[in-house]
Amino acid sequence: xxxxxxxxxxxxxxxxxxxxxxxxMAPASKISxxxxxxxxxxxxxxxxxQKVGGDNNFSNLLGRMVEEVSAKKTAADNSVxxxxxxxxxxxxxxxxxxxxxxxxxxxxxxxxxxxxxxxQELMRMQV
Numbered sequence: 001x002x003x004x005x006x007x008x009x010x011x012x013x014x015x016x017x018x019x020x021x022x023x024x025m026a027p028a029s030k031i032s033x034x035x036x037x038x039x040x041x042x043x044x045x046x047x048x049x050q051k052v053g054g055d056n057n058f059s060n061l062l063g064r065m066v067e068e069v070s071a072k073k074t075a076a077d078n079s080v081x082x083x084x085x086x087x088x089x090x091x092x093x094x095x096x097x098x099x100x101x102x103x104x105x106x107x108x109x110x111x112x113x114x115x116x117x118x119x120q121e122l123m124r125m126q127v
């Protein structure tokens with residue numbers, strides 16, 4: 001076993017891009033303060049009709065968050081590929097990118113789980 005194969009077992013990402021988004025979607029951009037403000041508006045004390053109406057800011061925000069996770073996964077893949085091909089990529093940069101992609105994916109899954117639990121709780125409520 002050479003040093004490269006020993007390193008490879010620790011830096012191989014455990015998530016697939018196909019699990020996150022279709023391959024034809026564009027890479028993500030950072031979440032802007034306007035998006036966060038839109039999320040604050042959705043969670044404020046406005047009526048349900050106002051939350052549903054408009055241009056679906058909440059769904060757009062969630063979509064952009066998924067795209068951002070995908071972009072982090074792609075960046076991690078690129079840094080690992082650069083490391084393995086001998087390009088000028090530091091090992092710690094590849095590890096940081098891989099862990100960042102993994103943590104952002106885990107966060108996205110937990111947010112999805114909380115949304116699903118909330119939906120199920122609403123469906124159990126009697127009207």
